[in-house]
Amino acid sequence: MADALCGPSNALQTFQKQTSVDRTLQQDRITARQAPAENFRSAPGILDAEFEAFQAGYPLQAGYPEPDSFYNGPPASSFQQKLGQPQLPNWASDFQNMQLNEARVSPIPQSQFRQHAPLQRTGGWHQDFLHQQNQPSPYQSQQQQIPAGQNYSGWSYGYTGGLLPQHHDTLSTMARQKQPERQAEDVYDEAAFERAFDAAREEIQQSGDSAHRKETQIDAGLHDTKDQESQGWLDHSRIGFDRILDEAQKRGEEGKDADDAEELARTAGQLLENVKGDQSQKFQESNFLFLMRQLRDREVRVEGDKLVDVSQPLHPGGSGYPVYHAHPDYWPEDVESLVAAGGARDREPDPPSAEETDLLTHHPARNYGDLLGANSIRRDELVPRARGLLADAGQSPDYLSERTLESSEATDTPTYSSIDTTSEALQNYQMQLMLLEQTKKKRLLMARHEQDTIGLGHRSGQSSDQQAPTGKGQEQ
Amino acid sequence: MLEYRTQGFNGYAVKYSPFLDSRIAVASSQHFGLVGNGRLYVLGLTPKGIIAEKWFDTQDSLFDLAWSETHENQVLVAAGDGSVKLFDIGIDEFPVQSWKEHMREVFAVHWNLVSKDTFCSSSWDGTIRVWNPTRPTSLLTLPIHSCTYSASFSPHSPSLLSSVSSDSHFRLFDLRTPASASNHLALTIPIHSAQAPTQISATQPSGPAGQFPPNEALTHDWNKYRSSIVATAGVDRLIRTFDIRAPGQGPLVILPGHDYAVRRVSWSPHLSDTLLSASYDMTCRIWTDGSAKAEPPHAGSEGFGGEQGRELGRMCRHTEFVCGVDWCLFGSEGWVASTGWDERLCVWDVREFMGP
Numbered sequence: 001m002a003d004a005l006c007g008p009s010n011a012l013q014t015f016q017k018q019t020s021v022d023r024t025l026q027q028d029r030i031t032a033r034q035a036p037a038e039n040f041r042s043a044p045g046i047l048d049a050e051f052e053a054f055q056a057g058y059p060l061q062a063g064y065p066e067p068d069s070f071y072n073g074p075p076a077s078s079f080q081q082k083l084g085q086p087q088l089p090n091w092a093s094d095f096q097n098m099q100l101n102e103a104r105v106s107p108i109p110q111s112q113f114r115q116h117a118p119l120q121r122t123g124g125w126h127q128d129f130l131h132q133q134n135q136p137s138p139y140q141s142q143q144q145q146i147p148a149g150q151n152y153s154g155w156s157y158g159y160t161g162g163l164l165p166q167h168h169d170t171l172s173t174m175a176r177q178k179q180p181e182r183q184a185e186d187v188y189d190e191a192a193f194e195r196a197f198d199a200a201r202e203e204i205q206q207s208g209d210s211a212h213r214k215e216t217q218i219d220a221g222l223h224d225t226k227d228q229e230s231q232g233w234l235d236h237s238r239i240g241f242d243r244i245l246d247e248a249q250k251r252g253e254e255g256k257d258a259d260d261a262e263e264l265a266r267t268a269g270q271l272l273e274n275v276k277g278d279q280s281q282k283f284q285e286s287n288f289l290f291l292m293r294q295l296r297d298r299e300v301r302v303e304g305d306k307l308v309d310v311s312q313p314l315h316p317g318g319s320g321y322p323v324y325h326a327h328p329d330y331w332p333e334d335v336e337s338l339v340a341a342g343g344a345r346d347r348e349p350d351p352p353s354a355e356e357t358d359l360l361t362h363h364p365a366r367n368y369g370d371l372l373g374a375n376s377i378r379r380d381e382l383v384p385r386a387r388g389l390l391a392d393a394g395q396s397p398d399y400l401s402e403r404t405l406e407s408s409e410a411t412d413t414p415t416y417s418s419i420d421t422t423s424e425a426l427q428n429y430q431m432q433l434m435l436l437e438q439t440k441k442k443r444l445l446m447a448r449h450e451q452d453t454i455g456l457g458h459r460s461g462q463s464s465d466q467q468a469p470t471g472k473g474q475e476q
Numbered sequence: 477m478l479e480y481r482t483q484g485f486n487g488y489a490v491k492y493s494p495f496l497d498s499r500i501a502v503a504s505s506q507h508f509g510l511v512g513n514g515r516l517y518v519l520g521l522t523p524k525g526i527i528a529e530k531w532f533d534t535q536d537s538l539f540d541l542a543w544s545e546t547h548e549n550q551v552l553v554a555a556g557d558g559s560v561k562l563f564d565i566g567i568d569e570f571p572v573q574s575w576k577e578h579m580r581e582v583f584a585v586h587w588n589l590v591s592k593d594t595f596c597s598s599s600w601d602g603t604i605r606v607w608n609p610t611r612p613t614s615l616l617t618l619p620i621h622s623c624t625y626s627a628s629f630s631p632h633s634p635s636l637l638s639s640v641s642s643d644s645h646f647r648l649f650d651l652r653t654p655a656s657a658s659n660h661l662a663l664t665i666p667i668h669s670a671q672a673p674t675q676i677s678a679t680q681p682s683g684p685a686g687q688f689p690p691n692e693a694l695t696h697d698w699n700k701y702r703s704s705i706v707a708t709a710g711v712d713r714l715i716r717t718f719d720i721r722a723p724g725q726g727p728l729v730i731l732p733g734h735d736y737a738v739r740r741v742s743w744s745p746h747l748s749d750t751l752l753s754a755s756y757d758m759t760c761r762i763w764t765d766g767s768a769k770a771e772p773p774h775a776g777s778e779g780f781g782g783e784q785g786r787e788l789g790r791m792c793r794h795t796e797f798v799c800g801v802d803w804c805l806f807g808s809e810g811w812v813a814s815t816g817w818d819e820r821l822c823v824w825d826v827r828e829f830m831g832p
Contacts, residue, residue, distance in 0.1 A: 241600065241623040241642045241692065242622050242623050242642045242643060245600070245623065275736075278735075282758050282795050282796075283758075285795065286758075286795065286796055287796060287817075287818070288486075288508055288796050288797065288817050291507075291508065302510070302511050304511075306511065306512065307507055307510075307511065307512075385509075385510065385556065385581060386510050388581070388600060388623065389508070389509055389510065427477060427478075430825070431478065431523070432523065434807055434808065434811065435498075435521070435523060437806075437807045437808060438497040438498060438806050438807045441497060441806045441807060442496075442497060442806075
């Protein structure tokens with residue numbers, strides 16, 4: 001690199017430098033590729049160009065696509081393939097231009113740079129963007145002409161070191177002007193660059209309006225990337241929970257306060273509808289589905305962070321109502337069965353209305369208040385949460401068979417079908433074996449740990465780190 | 477099979493400690509996570525069965541947890557109020573640290589297994605945040621713009637971070653890339669994309685030309701041996717594996733079988749081809765993606781075309797939706813823990829449930 005900087009440079013030298021660049025795997029990273037047809041590493045040229053730009057200290061702009069018309073020279077991605085072809089002098093001279101950028105190469109070794117990168121980037125791209133806005137740089141309005149689906153297309157700026165101003169109109173004309181110049185002189189003309197910058201700046205000022213509009217859009221949030229990202233495949237078809245959130249948001253904007261209980265009941269109803277076809281015993285005995293039925297039938301209401309039984313004990317279906325509670329799908333005309341069942345059920349009296357359901361055991365851990373943070377879920381968030389949690393639950397392929405799910409009583413305790421005693425002994429034995437093995441393992445770990453501790457001095461915490469991946473990953 | 481009842485609390489996630497073979501943590505919620513409190517159980521496996529060594533109550537439901545990779549006594553939980561809390565087993569009752577930046581329910585937390593100094597959380601507010609346990613604010617925010625059910629660091633690289641979300645896409649973030657317009661986003665794979673023609677296996681349920689409608693993706697996991705392989709699953713009841721090196725190829729293997737949405741998948745830490753899944757159909761199932769037969773692990777290409785994923789066995793003891801599964805890292809290779817909405821933690825050996 002030193003000779004390239006000091007002596008007069010020529011095409012061959014530049015080329016040599018290019019070929020001697022270290023391209024080992026460590027400089028390879030997974031880059032943005034969206035074209036589905038693209039195979040793995042089908043276009044090494046893209047990586048190379050990005051890498052060059054990266055080394056030159058310019059922000060990587062993989063997300064900034066550019067119309068192809070921008071180029072008059074061969075695209076960077078075909079850079080390597082064209083080595084042996086007649087265009088050689090052209091690109092070589094362009095490459096010479098690039099060397100000038102190296103005056104600004106950051107002295108930080110590349111490896112060091114990489115290690116720090118993840119933690120330093122707390123800002124996000126929009127901050128980078130704003131930062132660039134403050135400089136009199138012609139990057140400003142470039143985002144405006146992003147064509148759909150062209151993100152991360154093969155375009156690469158490395159060809160010109162990432163420096164060239166990228167305003168569409170200016171640049172294409174400018175580049176066209178500059179081309180003959182290059183061919184004639186075969187050296188870099190700084191004045192030409194300056195002129196180009198000036199032209200670009202003027203252009204930007206003229207189109208300042210639109211640029212400003214764009215800017216405000218970007219400031220408005222990170223939602224800009226969504227548009228780019230979603231083009232082509234997402235469109236506006238939000239699915240699942242996203243749609244639920246959107247709906248909730250829309251309702252909030254419209255100022256319509258939906259009736260939570262109503263909404264919750266509807267959600268529960270939908271869920272039950274989805275699993276209606278499932279005849280399995282598990283589903284019929286499910287506590288969760290029983291709760292859903294209660295929610296649907298407004299027998300249970302959410303108050304604060306409790307579920308409260310609000311069923312009317314003496315109404316049909318209520319706990320105090322003869323028979324029907326146990327068999328709620330009987331109708332009053334079903335007199336015979338009513339009589340057969342013998343009138344009022346002898347069942348311990350249910351708690352009166354508006355008392356906690358004893359569906360589930362409650363834990364009185366609600367009073368931590370300030371220490372644990374604000375009180376739990378806000379009322380207006382309940383419905384989205386419920387719908388979010390339930391939306392994915394009941395996706396059933398068939399809704400065909402008709403059935404009432406009203407099952408027997410809510411079993412307060414899930415039935416733990418006892419482990420049969422014959423296999424229990426076996427299991428105990430197996431468990432002991434397992435524990436024994438684990439003890440051995442632990443001893444081994446301890447031994448290793450000690451070794452590490454001795455080896456590493458005080459870094460005992462560190463050495464136990466070393467164990468974890470061993471256990472997790474490679475140990476067979 | 478060993479069982480423990482998380483009475484009054486419905487389990488959402490379970491994880492074995494990476495340090496101690498006898499310790500398991502369960503994140504659980506009252507009322508199926510709809511309302512009420514959450515509780516983090518720290519359980520010990522003893523010769524007398526499973527005992528609760530410690531538990532912590534939280535103000536809101538807990539949906540996920542992750543053990544610290546740097547401290548054997550610390551556990552992270554994802555809470556419904558948008559906070560991420562770090563509990564220390566040596567300290568009673570209260571978290572040692574709590575971060576509240578997410579706007580909605582946090583649904584996943586995952587510790588960086590390689591660098592061990594960061595962890596990530598993903599939330600229904602459509603963002604992933606990256607944190608350092610010693611810092612009060614997040615280091616990084618990655619926008620997804622879609623309810624993100626699952627986020628995880630690659631077990632092979634400290635700077636690769638992946639997520640699946642409600643919009644039916646798998647995303648890969650490379651934190652080494654500059655935070656430009658793409659926000660570290662390196663790769664997006666539509667999970668519902670069709671399989672490449674060369675890979676269509678006999679097991680594939682054929683839609684019209686292998687097309688699937690988009691469906692919410694609920695979970696994903698990185699293969700512990702093949703660094704480019706991830707498994708995803710979700711509402712469409714299919715488990716799929718993808719190779720991030722060939723994002724355009726579509727799924728490598730599609731594993732149909734679950735009757736309802738799949739809530740959690742986890743690759744075995746012992747076998748490169750074995751998967752465990754937990755589903756709303758109240759079963760846990762063990763799968764092979766068929767790669768072990770086609771080629772030995774670590775071989776470059778995953779044998780395009782030759783793979784036959786299939787179900788190896790299923791565990792049906794749970795009586796409500798199963799939400800969490802995890803493999804034991806220690807000892808013999810088959811032990812797993814599962815938890816679900818039936819207030820039950822089961823510790824079992826997958827080999828008992830596998831066919832010959």
